Amino acid sequence: MSDLIVTVRGTSESRIAPERATVRVAAETDGGDRAAVIADVHRAVEPLRASLADLRARGAVETWSNPRVSIWAERPWNDAGAQLEPVHHASLALTAVFADLEAVSGWLDDVSAGPHVRVDGIDWHLTPTTARRLERETAAAAVSDAVERATAYASAIGRTKLEPLDVADAGLLPVTPEPAAERAALKSVMMDAAGSPGFAVTPADVVVTAAVDARFRAR
CATH class of the missing domain: 3.30.70 (Alpha-Beta Plaits)
Structure with missing residues (x-):
């Protein structure tokens, strides 16, 4: 095979x-x-x-x-054009x-x-220290997700062994991009409070996303 x-x-x-x-x-x-x-x-x-x-x-x-x-x-200028x-x-x-x-x-x-x-x-x-830590953790979780996906695909066609060949930020391997795919990124949530009646502001969660492309040989 x-x-x-x-x-x-x-x-x-x-x-x-x-x-x-x-x-x-x-x-x-x-x-x-x-x-x-x-x-x-x-x-x-x-x-x-x-x-x-x-x-x-x-x-x-x-x-x-x-x-x-x-x-x-x-x-x-006024209404009379002056x-x-x-x-x-x-x-x-x-x-x-x-x-x-x-x-x-x-x-x-x-x-x-x-x-x-x-x-x-x-x-x-976030503070720079927390942001860097969370970006690393989220990127590692994205790699784990890629391994799980590849394992599921391989198992579905009777392959039991996977050998990693390439892993990269999303878009750096020749794959078909997904419309909403993103490279590893830290998103800060913006809030415009200028129009608010008073300022009972509630901090919004910071969202960190990561996406990686990976290629495996299935045997």
Whole structure:
């Protein structure tokens, strides 16, 4: 009996509660006087800076960043087709990584009550150490799934021995791809809280997926 080559795709998915939350907020102001607009945006963002510095000192925030202010101007047109005086805009964004996920809702409630403040979203994720460990475990589980599939195929046609020939990330072997197949990946769940009435946010699980292609000789 000649050898038979079996090619399969193994997949795996893991879910885990997030360990960190990256929160993005911004202050925006506009008006006819450029200097006043810049001063307003700095006043609007100062309470955010102070609260983040306090949270970091207490260990609730791991890191936070405060990029430079963005400033631009435009000259709008009125209904009569006349161009009006320039309107100046200023925006200043902040990003904070929360280690205490229970502190996120309260902080967003506090800062969003201030004038000119916009909440851009929340990204739930893992620490790098946990992410690497979970990616390795999920990839190994995908390989095990491939072995189980190949064993089932071989058994169905009376072959009892399998010899592994190749294993690779999905798509790297010449196989027919599945529409939803993915290479090993860590997915962070995004949440846009800007339109929420209040911020009773609930962390969404982080999903880690892996897919591998494997080729075996069945005897």
